[in-house]
Amino acid sequence: MQFPSKLIEEAVNEISRLPGIGKKTALRLALFLLKEDERTTLSIADALVKLRTLTQYCSECHNISDEAICTTCSSPRRDRSVICLVQDTRDVLAIENTGQYQGLYHVLGGLISPMEGIGPAELTIEPLVQRIQRQSSEVKEIILALSPTIEGDTTAFYITKKLKDFSLKVSTIARGIPIGGELEYADEVTLGRSILTRTHYSHDNK
Amino acid sequence: MQFPSKLIEEAVNEISRLPGIGKKTALRLALFLLKEDERTTLSIADALVKLRTLTQYCSECHNISDEAICTTCSSPRRDRSVICLVQDTRDVLAIENTGQYQGLYHVLGGLISPMEGIGPAELTIEPLVQRIQRQSSEVKEIILALSPTIEGDTTAFYITKKLKDFSLKVSTIARGIPIGGELEYADEVTLGRSILTRTHYSHDNK
Known part of the structure; x- marks a missing residue:
């Protein structure tokens, strides 16, 4: 595509770095911003920069949080x-x-x-182990709610082994979720049911 | 949706102001940015702000341009x-x-x-008339390349009336069956129009 201006070319290139957004969609978004009031663009850009530079992670659960400890953990x-x-x-x-x-x-x-070069060290598995050690009197059960993909199963297997010395139940959400499906796209009923009917890993079943 | 932090909520709200991007997609994009290097977000935001604040429009054709007169016009x-x-x-x-x-x-x-409150004054129709007046010795033909929708037809009709006192040809791009399109799947209006405005094979190959 031959763009009429360097500015729009640069904007299209930048916007199309976002996942699922190609050059055509990026151009459509760029032209939309050019038509809208200047404040729209400025407030979008501002929100992105604030998001990336100010977002904190809960020191307990590592979820995105406004505080050092998130509202769920506290x-x-x-x-x-x-x-x-x-x-x-x-x-x-x-x-x-x-x-x-x-x-x-x-x-x-x-x-x-391994395909994407993500090993256990890139994840918050070690912090999880430490968290369980710290709260060993409180924590009774760990529910694995990971996507039923190869990566999810690998991760579940690794974590199960890591946790085998703790005296806690380890369960996984029920496979009501279609194999190959992404967790975030599951409907609420299926996802809710799968938590209620989670399957317990029994120690004699290893 | 209950967001874990005000920052991500704000970012999702801002991103979903873009056309065709809902809350779920916006959240996916926001989480993508949080995972990527900080520079990705900063350069996207920077490109958006530059696009919106620095983009010029060609004073002749009103296309986006880096200069006062765009490369096509010059x-x-x-x-x-x-x-x-x-x-x-x-x-x-x-x-x-x-x-x-x-x-x-x-x-x-x-x-x-009229549905969206866009009248002729919002468009560059008056600048077009002035442009044709200025270049009346040069301009011989106006091609209307507008979408075949109610809005496109209305606009074409309005412009045709505006230009009727100039001695120039006014044409419209051909409406018909797309190349590679199956005749049986064409809608009746298009097919009917394509028969009425059929192209004659000329013997001298003009």
Whole structure:
């Protein structure tokens, strides 16, 4: 594509760095911004910069947070005996939307994926182990709520091994989720049900 | 959706102001930016602000331009006797990509749409009339390359009336069956129009 100006070419190139946005969509967005009031662009840009530079992560569950400890971790109403392991913030939102879960979370920040060069060290697995050690009197159960993909299964397997010396139940959400499906796209009923009917890993079944 | 932080909520709200981007997609984009290097976000934001605050419009054709007069309008290789009227920059790009047109352009900046509150005064129709007056010795033909919608037809009708006192040809791009399109899947209006405005094979191959 031959752009009429360097500025729009640069903007299209930058916007199309976002996942799922190609050059044509980027151009459409750029032309939209040019038509809108200048404040629209400025406030979008400002929100992006603030998001990236000011966002904190909860030191307990590693979810995105405004404070050092997030509202879920500091809430007295949450069940502190259960920790639900998820890949990222979107999964926390999806599970919260079901209204079926009252425990705490732990956000891994990704899944183990040798293809993408993501090993256990890139995730918050070690912090999870330390967290359980710190709160060993409180934590009774870990729920693995990972996508049923190769990466999810690998990560679940790795974490299960890491946790085998702790005296806690480790469960996984029920495979009501279609294999190959992404957790964030699951409907609320299926996702809620899958938490209620989670399958317990029994020790004699190893 | 209940967001874990005000910053991400604000970012999602801002991103979803873009056309075709809902809250879920906005959240996906926001989380992508949080995972990427900080420089990615900063350079995207910077490109958006530069685009919106520094972009100029060619004083002749009103296309986006780096200079006061765009490269097309100032090019000695373009045919100055034809002006092609288009809705926006994307249409200029689309026509340029065909490699079939050597004339100049005039970017209207939209189409007349009472539904959206866009009247002739919002478009560059008056500047077009002045431009033709200024260059009346040069300009021989105006090609209307507008979308075949109610808005496009309204705009074409309005412009045709505005230009009726000038001694110039006014034409419209051909409506018909797309190349590679199956005849049986064409809608009745298009097919009917393509028969009425059929192209004659001339013996002298003009």
